[in-house]
Amino acid sequence: MAELLWILVSAMLVNNFTLVLFLGLCPFMGVSGRVATALRMGLANIFVLTITSMAASFLNAFVLPYAPYLRLISFIVVIASLVQIVEMAIKKLSPTLFRELGIFLPLITTNCAILGLAIFQTNRGYDFVQGLFFALGGGLGLTLALVLMASIRETTELADVPAMARGMGLVLILAGSLSLAFMGFAGLFSS
Amino acid sequence: MLSFFGMTFSHGVHPPDSKSLTEHVAIRRMPFPKRLALPLRQHAGKPARLLVRKGDRVQRGDMIAEADGYVSVPIHASAAGTVAAIDWWPHPDGTMAETVILDVEPWSPQIPRPRLVPDWNGLTPAQVRKAVQGGGVVGLGGAAFPTHVKLSPPADLELEWLLVNGAECEPYLTTDHRTMVEFPERVHFGIRIMMQCLGVQRAVVGVEMNKPDAIAALERTKPADLDVTIQPLVVKYPQGAEKMLIKVVTGREVPSGKLPMHVGAVVQNVGSIATIAEIFETGLPLIERVVTVTGSGVRRPSNLIVPVGAMLGDVLDYCGGLTDDAAEIVFGGPMMGSSQPDMRTPLVKGTTGVVVLTDREVKPKTTYPCIKCGHCLDACPVFLNPSRLGLLAQAGRYEEMRDAYHLMDCMLCGSCSYVCPSNIPLSQMFSLSKNMLRKQQDLVAASAPKKDVA
Amino acid sequence: MEAPRFELTASPHIKGPDSTPRIMWTVVATLVPVVGAAVWYFGPSALLVISASTAGCLLTERVFGPGGAVRDGSAAITGLLLGLTLPPGLPMWMAGLGGVFAIGFGKLVFGGLGQNIFNPALLGRAFLQAAFPEDLTTWPDMSGPWSALRGDNLALPLMSADPVATVTGATPLGLMKFEGTDTELVRLVLGSTGGSLGETAAVVILLGGAYLALKKYLDWRIPVAIFATVALLSALIHLLDPSKPGALFMLFSGGLMLGAVYMATDMVTSPTTPRGAWIFGFGIGALVVLIRLWGGLPEGVMYSILLMNALVPFIDRATKPRLFGTGKEAMA
């Protein structure tokens, strides 16, 4: 139990997917203008990460021992098709949820956080449950970073930012500062 | 919110009250000037409709413009004389407005045309209201809202309180203060009429504790047969704002977007009450009012009875003129009043005072960026977030100000600007933002197809 | 009419006595005794380090900031506070570099005064901590003559400090974390322990804070919330696991005093609403306890405040004050 908790906290705070591992930077830069959108993007990510983790566990257990060189290709194919299926299912079952998350799902397929999760999970040899906690932690960490960034960006919109820093320059400085602040979590629960 | 020392509301500010200049100066009558300027718009609502033409001769107290609709009151000649012109003239709100210029008859005794004084006791509430409207009475606290409208609650609302506003929280002004000290009987007589007209059993007079002589005078003359309480209030700005006074006395908050009537209270300014009493004592309409002329830029600060329409220059001359360092002239109090550039501007029904500030007081302030100190949040009497509103106003995001930060509840009391250490002109920006939104709304309303909206 | 030309301004026509520079310079004034205490304990080294960081801040503000911005006093506060968080033996060039970073990337990039998200002094300190972890955790021993330098303060710019110049000691928090030894409370309160320059003068800091709170130049809710949270949480944890330090040790050790009174209360980077201030303080307190007790670092005040700084826009949004005439106090 303690180990699972550590996996969760580590993926969420200590080795935050976005701010420390640089995974999922595209949405972090692109979809962090508004808090509401960022939150939805984060939730969609948590969702896809969880599914991916399960799929990766399955592949690792039953397919890849026989063809390790297919790892990357099979991951990406399985993730892409899974997301596709999920997207269709959501559209059918809950149009409201689809409207909230729908447009983000295809974007997420080519998001490095997803493939990164599958690969890290494999490299670290996590089992099914550990993988799930890892995915949940990573997703929460991603959402946290996204929402924090979005709320900060909404505030700096009202600031008198010098012309040279407008746009992505400021966002990167902010990301650096956040990343610096997250260094405080280094070594949390490791002893 | 009851405290040991008196009653108050939360938040607000404590500007120096600066009342010592005039608080013990007895009210004097200013002699009639040579000319008067009577704008047709001296009240909130529709301007009055003109009744006289150039060259007409009028007696003191004659109606020269009639009420145009329900939210409107007539204007009366404040002196006997001849209409010299009907022209565009500087108005205290900073614009030019249609104004009747009256040449005052130099040798006239200025005795009003004899008229019938109605016996108030025999009148129905509707007749009282009619008499009040006919007398041209408006709120004398500054906003100049027609008084009879406030006396006409919808039938489904039950009124409990008449609140008489003698707080006079604006610094410098002593108009209401002197009225209460010198004419307490008249105030009580006005209360009596109003209570009967409104059908309420309780009246509370709220007076800030920096006017002990006013409180004593009102207590001394209190009628035995009426439930009238003189309530001392903590000295704090804006204690005299309607909503604050109601909160203090009744403990109730007027719901956002609603009127005092909705919590069962009617608020009237002490000056208005005294004027109503005068109508039923003498039959004279509202043609003169008490004005405080004060500030360190005036040589002889005074409390004056001034004929409505007297021009700023004449009033100042009568008070000994300006000192050399006079820098800014404000109609009303320094917190919410407006600067006047023109000596021809007339003092109107809603002019509570003339405050002349000197160089030292108006020297320009450097503006700094908002440092989010939160002092404005602690000052705002209606609990807004002026800091955030100010940033949004600078970005021109007016809809967000209205929808997410309740801009429309701002009453422009100026407390936020007063405390802002960065000297950000918050209340000025809010007033502009409100205007922008209003204009936008008008545009939308004008372009949209007409729908049945109640 | 030959009237003098009169001013035309919008209401209100009178102004309260406070001004932004006055607030800032008052804070600077209350920091002077704290600096004095640092010099009293650590000798000339303290003065060197604090001057270097302050010079870095002022110079950056002067060169890259809007004209006249130095006069508002905010850069001086940043410089002094940054200096007070540094170890006494730090090379001066590092302190100066921290000041440059603090003002440049912590403040000016956002548009200057009032617009930054993170406390500039702490951002500068976090930058230094990440850039030069060893120098920033080298605590000199307190023995030796008062006038001796506590480390290689005078190392050439960009060059490493001479390790021989420093007789290293340890901080109470470090002792607790890595060796499990306690430090006497009296020494903690009086400040005769190793540590950063401003960590040691608890009494002076509290007095300065009390004065500022009285003047309403800082929000008393924030330090009170931090102290209460840290005290309650650590007392509770100490009760469950006596090997963890008690409440008083947690309160008086490390940079908690300086952080809670002077850094967390920075007006720009703390919530504007009263409820927000409570939440903000509570969050900092909880994070401090978390990082100190279970994190990899002995001290967590700086990171806790920076993390909560990042949350402030969110807190402010979530804690809008109740509009007058709404909620249960209004009569429907």
Next chain:
Amino acid sequence: MRATTPREDLLRGIWRENPVLVQLLGLCPALAVTNTVANSLAMGIATFFVLLGSSVLVSSLKRWIPKEVRISAYILIIATFVTIADLVLNAVVPDIHKALGAFIALIVVNCMILGRQEAFASRRPVGRAILDAVGTGFGFLIALTLMGSFREVLGNGTFLGVRVLGEAFEPWIIMILPPGGFFTLGVILLAFGWWKERKVEQVRPRRWPHGVTTGVGGA
């Protein structure tokens, strides 16, 4: 699509539309592996190879790839080349392969590569696709090397492992840590911003809405 000259196709990606510094694509590797010059070079070359290979293949197969599944087809092609790059790197420079870790595999989801396939290679002849891939890939390599140089020199005092700033230089460890990645790119973007804005006169518009005065003469 506007007709372009071969010269434009080649040069566009290097500077004016640099994938990292201008379009901010492929940020994950640009930030994650640029802590040393060697890593940056390896990542840049691997990406260059994958981009070039996929562009050639996509461009030559474009007639036979059905429109509906083209994205999946591109990803498959890219993944194949990434697998090759992964295996080759492991064989040639195992140390660097280890340092890059998962980020080699993550080239698959580098939006820059997919973007070039969708926007260019799938619509142009092979020759032009090669030019575009070379330009873009080289631009990516330049950006990574630039960042890698900054970070290694400041963060370690070395360039490609050789000490360049003297023995006594105190390295800024932060530069090789995650925040250093963000700050480095941030500073580069700030410098670009400054370069772009330097000619625009620095008149800060007064931010009060029109008509607000703040004392005498609107001071």
